[in-house]
Amino acid sequence: RVHQAAAASIRSFRSLFRMKAPPLLLTTSPRAVSSSKTSSRPSAIWLTMVVFSSFRVTPIAIAYVAAMVTLFLHLSHGIQSIFQTFGLNNDKTMPQFGALGKVLSALFLVGYSAIPVLILAGILAK
Secondary structure: OHHHHHHHHHHHHHHHOOOOOOOOOOOOOHHHHHOOOOOOHHHHHHHHHHHHHHHOOHHHHHHHHHHHHHHHHHHHHHHHHHHHHOOOOOOOHHHHHHHHHHHHHHHHHHHHHHHHHHHHHOOOOO
């Protein structure tokens, strides 16, 4: 039932953008994905297909990158704030913690945003 609900959710989300469902999206049965006797390989293949088919749709890729920009803004402040919460703040260390937060956040932004950008550009293929 969970598998059917997930498939229905994917179909309704795709209908928002009036796009066709990619072929072979649901290639494994729910039992093959959830069974402990089978290897995790079928579910990994299914997940890879979902990621590739989703990020080939430009509005989905743009929404994902926008979410990563939001995460960048949140983490750049949050990483600095955690040091302040633990009382490690003073006039000398806070600029360093701010720079550390921005650098780590930028790494997350570049790393996670590269996935849909490379798929859209056709550089990353199945």
